[in-house]
Amino acid sequence: MTGNTVLDTLKVATDTLSHTVAKQSDSGWILHHVMDGKTIDFAPFGEFHIPQLPTLFGIDITPTKHVFFMWLSAILLIVIMVFVARSYKKSLIPKKFSNFFEIMIVFVRDEIAKPTIGVGYEKFTPYLLTAFFFILFGNFLGLLPYSSTFTSNIGITATLAAFTFMMTQFSGMRQNGFFGYWKGLVPHGIPIWLLPLMIPVEFLGLLTKPFALAIRLFANMVAGHTVILALIGLIFFMKTIFVAPVSIGFALFIYLLEILVALIQAYIFTMLSSLFIGMAVHQDH
Amino acid sequence: MDLAHLAAGIGAGLTVIGGGLGIGKLASSAMEASGRQPEAAGAIRTSMIIAAALIEGMSFFGLVICILLALKA
Numbered sequence: 001m002t003g004n005t006v007l008d009t010l011k012v013a014t015d016t017l018s019h020t021v022a023k024q025s026d027s028g029w030i031l032h033h034v035m036d037g038k039t040i041d042f043a044p045f046g047e048f049h050i051p052q053l054p055t056l057f058g059i060d061i062t063p064t065k066h067v068f069f070m071w072l073s074a075i076l077l078i079v080i081m082v083f084v085a086r087s088y089k090k091s092l093i094p095k096k097f098s099n100f101f102e103i104m105i106v107f108v109r110d111e112i113a114k115p116t117i118g119v120g121y122e123k124f125t126p127y128l129l130t131a132f133f134f135i136l137f138g139n140f141l142g143l144l145p146y147s148s149t150f151t152s153n154i155g156i157t158a159t160l161a162a163f164t165f166m167m168t169q170f171s172g173m174r175q176n177g178f179f180g181y182w183k184g185l186v187p188h189g190i191p192i193w194l195l196p197l198m199i200p201v202e203f204l205g206l207l208t209k210p211f212a213l214a215i216r217l218f219a220n221m222v223a224g225h226t227v228i229l230a231l232i233g234l235i236f237f238m239k240t241i242f243v244a245p246v247s248i249g250f251a252l253f254i255y256l257l258e259i260l261v262a263l264i265q266a267y268i269f270t271m272l273s274s275l276f277i278g279m280a281v282h283q284d285h
Numbered sequence: 286m287d288l289a290h291l292a293a294g295i296g297a298g299l300t301v302i303g304g305g306l307g308i309g310k311l312a313s314s315a316m317e318a319s320g321r322q323p324e325a326a327g328a329i330r331t332s333m334i335i336a337a338a339l340i341e342g343m344s345f346f347g348l349v350i351c352i353l354l355a356l357k358a
Contacts (some may be wrong), residue, residue, distance in 0.1 A: 012353075031356075212342070219345030225306045271335070 066150040116276040132270040139262030140243040152221035161210035164273040172280030184283035293355035304344030
């Protein structure tokens with residue numbers, strides 16, 4: 001899968017989606033709310049159009065809705081984590097707020113990093129904790145009113161998956177040596193006539209795993225918000241208010257499910273990342 | 286006659302069948318295992334939720350392709 005086909009696929013996807021949004025067809029408004037855009041709308045109070053910045057080297061760098069919420073999540077993460085880290089200076093027994101985060105941090109370290117990476121897991125816990133909390137805050141921020149989920153942007157999830165990919169390759173090469181890592185990809189002790197099959201298979205397996213990571217997070221977030229919007233939009237589509245109790249009831253149920261999915265998807269992304277890092281670092285397992 | 290919309294509909298149905306079958310099989314063996322050994326029910330429930338999320342991820346691949354097909358032109 002060359003870089004060209006990946007870029008072409010992404011371009012076709014975004015072109016199709018933006019064309020549907022622009023056409024304002026029956027379902028265009030759903031995608032308008034889920035996909036990226038340059039307006040942040042506060043529904044009864046009007047909209048806020050993000051001002052257009054001049055293009056830098058031919059790339060449009062105006063921040064969009066998802067970028068704003070990504071910055072908000074990053075600032076929230078930095079502020080909260082610095083506060084939690086500082087609260088340990090006086091005593092190792094955490095107070096209520098730090099205790100809440102200590103539970104999650106110890107969970108990521110003991111249930112995700114240690115079993116999957118094994119020896120030498122301390123080097124990777126900063127990255128795994130950052131990924132976990134960044135995705136968690138992003139997913140939860142998207143559930144608040146008037147906000148948008150920035151993890152429902154394929155560009156952002158592809159970047160996170162690319163970070164995991166780079167972490168696995170570099171840590172694998174650092175641990176096993178540059179050529180030792182690539183030699184260790186194919187299993188030990190297989191007959192030599194199987195090698196022309198195993199090498200492309202292993203190579204493709206390296207590339208499909210981050211691809212699956214990106215698409216899993218992206219599709220889960222988009223699907224959840226689309227279902228809620230479609231259920232609420234059923235009231236306007238049927239043009240009757242009597243469908244409202246059923247519609248809002250279902251939408252509330254899906255909303256609670258979305259809270260669970262937000263937690264689970266952050267956990268799954270972090271666990272699969274640490275699994276890939278563990279498989280790259282300890283190749284004999 | 287727009288074959289893309291028909292393909293999207295059939296594809297979405299098949300995706301749901303696949304995901305439903307997979308998660309149903311997973312849930313049935315989880316129930317059976319918790320029935321056999323009720324002390325392990327907590328660990329079984331955790332692993333069941335993780336496996337369900339992964340299987341659901343597979344069905345979302347199909348969903349994304351169906352959405353792309355349905356919105357084409």
